Amino acid sequence: MDGLILTIVSVFKILLVMVPLILSVAYLTLFERKVIGFMHARIGPNRVGFKGLAQPFADVFKLLTKEVIVPTNSSRFLFLTAPVLSLAPAFAAWAVIPFTDGWQIADVNAGLLYVLAMTSIGVYGVIIAGWASNSKYAFLGAMRSAAQIVAYEIAMGFALIGVLMMSGSLNLGDIVRAQAGGFTNWYVLPLFPLAIVYFISGVAETNRAPFDVAEGESEIVAGFHVDYSGMAFALFFLAEYANMIMIAALAAILFLGGWMSPIDGFGDGIHWFLIKTVALLFVFVWLRATFPRYRYDQIMRLGWKVFIPVTIVWIAVVGFAIYFEVGPWFSTVRGGGL
Amino acid sequence: MPEIRNYTMNFGPQHPAAHGVLRLVLEMDGEVVERADPHIGLLHRGTEKLAESKPYNQSIGYMDRLDYVSMMCNEHGYVMAIEKLLGVEVPERAQYIRTMFDEITRILNHLMWLGTHGLDVGAMAMFLYCFREREDLMDCYEAVSGARLHATYYRPGGVARDLPDRMPQYESSRFTSKSTAGKLNDSRQGSLLDFVEDFTNRFPKCIDEYETLLTDNRIWKQRTVGIGVVSPERALQLGFTGPMLRGSGIEWDIRKKQPYASYDKVDFDIPVGTNGDCYDRYLVRVEEMRQSSGIIKQCVEWLRANPGPVLTEDHKIAPPRRGEMKGDMESLIHHFKLFTEGFCLPEGEAYAAVEHPKGEFGCFLVSDGANKPYRLKVRAAGFAHIAALDEMARGHMLSDVVAIIGTQDIVFGEIDR
Numbered sequence: 001m002d003g004l005i006l007t008i009v010s011v012f013k014i015l016l017v018m019v020p021l022i023l024s025v026a027y028l029t030l031f032e033r034k035v036i037g038f039m040h041a042r043i044g045p046n047r048v049g050f051k052g053l054a055q056p057f058a059d060v061f062k063l064l065t066k067e068v069i070v071p072t073n074s075s076r077f078l079f080l081t082a083p084v085l086s087l088a089p090a091f092a093a094w095a096v097i098p099f100t101d102g103w104q105i106a107d108v109n110a111g112l113l114y115v116l117a118m119t120s121i122g123v124y125g126v127i128i129a130g131w132a133s134n135s136k137y138a139f140l141g142a143m144r145s146a147a148q149i150v151a152y153e154i155a156m157g158f159a160l161i162g163v164l165m166m167s168g169s170l171n172l173g174d175i176v177r178a179q180a181g182g183f184t185n186w187y188v189l190p191l192f193p194l195a196i197v198y199f200i201s202g203v204a205e206t207n208r209a210p211f212d213v214a215e216g217e218s219e220i221v222a223g224f225h226v227d228y229s230g231m232a233f234a235l236f237f238l239a240e241y242a243n244m245i246m247i248a249a250l251a252a253i254l255f256l257g258g259w260m261s262p263i264d265g266f267g268d269g270i271h272w273f274l275i276k277t278v279a280l281l282f283v284f285v286w287l288r289a290t291f292p293r294y295r296y297d298q299i300m301r302l303g304w305k306v307f308i309p310v311t312i313v314w315i316a317v318v319g320f321a322i323y324f325e326v327g328p329w330f331s332t333v334r335g336g337g338l
Numbered sequence: 339m340p341e342i343r344n345y346t347m348n349f350g351p352q353h354p355a356a357h358g359v360l361r362l363v364l365e366m367d368g369e370v371v372e373r374a375d376p377h378i379g380l381l382h383r384g385t386e387k388l389a390e391s392k393p394y395n396q397s398i399g400y401m402d403r404l405d406y407v408s409m410m411c412n413e414h415g416y417v418m419a420i421e422k423l424l425g426v427e428v429p430e431r432a433q434y435i436r437t438m439f440d441e442i443t444r445i446l447n448h449l450m451w452l453g454t455h456g457l458d459v460g461a462m463a464m465f466l467y468c469f470r471e472r473e474d475l476m477d478c479y480e481a482v483s484g485a486r487l488h489a490t491y492y493r494p495g496g497v498a499r500d501l502p503d504r505m506p507q508y509e510s511s512r513f514t515s516k517s518t519a520g521k522l523n524d525s526r527q528g529s530l531l532d533f534v535e536d537f538t539n540r541f542p543k544c545i546d547e548y549e550t551l552l553t554d555n556r557i558w559k560q561r562t563v564g565i566g567v568v569s570p571e572r573a574l575q576l577g578f579t580g581p582m583l584r585g586s587g588i589e590w591d592i593r594k595k596q597p598y599a600s601y602d603k604v605d606f607d608i609p610v611g612t613n614g615d616c617y618d619r620y621l622v623r624v625e626e627m628r629q630s631s632g633i634i635k636q637c638v639e640w641l642r643a644n645p646g647p648v649l650t651e652d653h654k655i656a657p658p659r660r661g662e663m664k665g666d667m668e669s670l671i672h673h674f675k676l677f678t679e680g681f682c683l684p685e686g687e688a689y690a691a692v693e694h695p696k697g698e699f700g701c702f703l704v705s706d707g708a709n710k711p712y713r714l715k716v717r718a719a720g721f722a723h724i725a726a727l728d729e730m731a732r733g734h735m736l737s738d739v740v741a742i743i744g745t746q747d748i749v750f751g752e753i754d755r
Contacts, residue, residue: 039463040462040466040467041470137347140369144369216737217354218457218458219355219737219740220736288462290463291460291461291557292456292459292460292461293459293460295735295738296735296736296737297735298560
């Protein structure tokens with residue numbers, strides 16, 4: 001009986017996260033198109049529904065009714081598995097995200113590791129999609145994406161080690177609680193280089209402009225998902241945007257104090273978390289509207305020769321600061337940072 | 339050990355960066371291009387052959403469709419060849435109008451180039467910003483000829499008609515509110531010249547806007563500096579013209595070296611690059627837009643002060659005015675002859691070249707004394723440029739091929755003809 005109740009409660013919790021998440025993915029696409037539209041001196045979608053608000057649903061219905069074409073020479077099983085493999089981890093990672101104090105599906109102690117693991121699995125979807133399509137364009141996209149994600153995963157991991165050292169915990173809830181007490185306690189200040197590296201690596205990891213070489217619409221057309229259509233394509237799309245929200249939410253949690261209000265005692269809560277996430281998502285969109293695309297080898301160079309050294313140096317700096325208890329941030333580091 | 343082989347990739351003709359219908363067969367070693375083999379002819383429409391079966395004055399419209407982003411410059415090359423054979427005098431006002439519209443066309447072309455080049459390299463915003471300004475220039479085309487793209491405005495002996503006194507206005511509709519239409523009409527209240535002058539005042543600021551997005555952008559520089567380098571000697575050997583040649587550091591511009599229309603009477607500079615890479619060609623073209631804007635301004639001033647005829651009075655070549663036709667038998671005959679038979683050119687051959695936005699655009703006419711050309715050969719600038727694609731792209735990466743196609747400013751209308 002207890003097991004049944006637990007299952008029902010868990011399913012309910014999962015639905016409570018998943019439904020708003022899918023909805024926000026849908027509206028993130030509209031948000032992106034609108035924001036980029038205004039940045040480009042045009043209007044963006046404004047025809048479907050009131051001021052274009054029904055546009056995401058129109059898109060979804062369009063994609064649902066389209067045929068999923070499986071190329072003759074593709075590997076059918078892998079071809080259809082790939083979108084699922086890319087979407088499932090993107091959603092699974094949300095299990096440990098604390099929306100506000102105590103609001104998370106699973107309060108895992110190794111939450112940060114879990115998130116890293118989940119986001120890394122996503123690359124299999126991309127590689128398998130590129131391989132199974134049996135197309136040179138898709139294959140190039142997959143290879144680019146694989147190399148890119150490996151490079152940036154390392155930089156990202158190092159950036160997170162800084163957070164880990166400061167908070168002394170892998171539990172995402174504890175990391176946020178360690179940043180309580182106004183914006184001066186947020187990790188973005190002592191760990192500024194790491195926060196920047198983390199965010200840029202996040203952009204690269206989600207294959208967003210200016211690091212969208214895996215899709216590179218003007219070079220390899222659509223990269224790994226060039227042969228996908230209909231709902232199979234929509235799943236990739238969904239995964240990309242879910243990952244985007246994920247990276248923004250994680251950045252908010254790790255560096256911007258999650259649900260904590262910027263001024264102490266100003267009413268912490270989920271709204272702060274959402275505001276921070278949306279602000280970071282805006283930066284994602286802003287980057288896409290402004291920058292040209294990097295070349296594949298330049299991305300590699302940036303990752304290996306700039307970001308990884310920067311993070312290593314800063315981790316050393318943080319280590320020394322914690323050891324010698326340098327104020328104002330490092331003197332109060334709680335329990336077992338080193 | 340399995341043998342490692344290069345693979346071939348079919349780039350285009352259905353490819354977003356193929357600029358129309360370029361089919362490029364790439365031999366790739368991983369991401370590195372070992373050989374690039376451009377295939378052309380997918381947009382061949384037989385313009386040269388068609389011109390052989392039409393009276394001279396009926397082929398002007400075909401010229402628009404050669405390089406379909408710099409329409410009037412194509413016309414200019416063609417009518418100049420005819421004028422050269424005929425030896426007809428073109429009124430000075432028509433020369434200035436041609437100069438002005440050649441430069442408007444240059445800006446049109448360079449805006450198109452900048453937008454698509456930016457889009458190829460990933461800067462999406464450029465495309466939309468450039469097209470915003472392009473729209474105004476299209477309105478100039480529309481005001482003067484009634485067509486936004488294929489104007490057929492230049493005629494042997496001048497231009498089709500004088501500049502209009504009023505601009506076409508926007509009307510409010512379901513999609514354009516009254517206030518939006520009013521805002522759009524603000525600069526369109528006066529004559530075409532007022533509108534063009536207003537544009538030249540606005541335009542340098544727009545170029546600054548484009549430059550803030552690209553010129554010092556690190557990513558843009560990384561993508562263009564040192565890509566597709568062509569040495570000055572090699573550029574000459576390859577037959578480069580226009581910005582492709584000037585980007586390599588050779589100061590060659592037909593507008594200065596062999597002035598036509600009224601280019602000897604306006605003041606402008608020729609920007610020249612130093613390294614011959616994509617970035618230098620970008621800088622050259624951006625500066626050319628500024629210079630063009632200056633030329634247009636000078637032309638507007640002159641045209642304001644000097645009214646006069648815009649088409650030769652020789653009615654064997656140019657149609658008489660409508661009013662004359664109603665009362666004058668001879669005019670009616672001229673009109674009838676011109677629009678059925680056209681006019682005959684003396685036996686001989688002539689080559690006339692203009693500084694087209696993409697390079698040297700020339701028309702070589704051979705006449706056997708009939709009302710149709712015996713042979714028309716069009717020298718398209720892009721043809722020599724695309725022939726060098728292999729040399730420019732070899733050893734670069736796939737993404738650079740896209741940048742190189744962009745920097746060559748290829749339009750298949752003129753290459754395939």
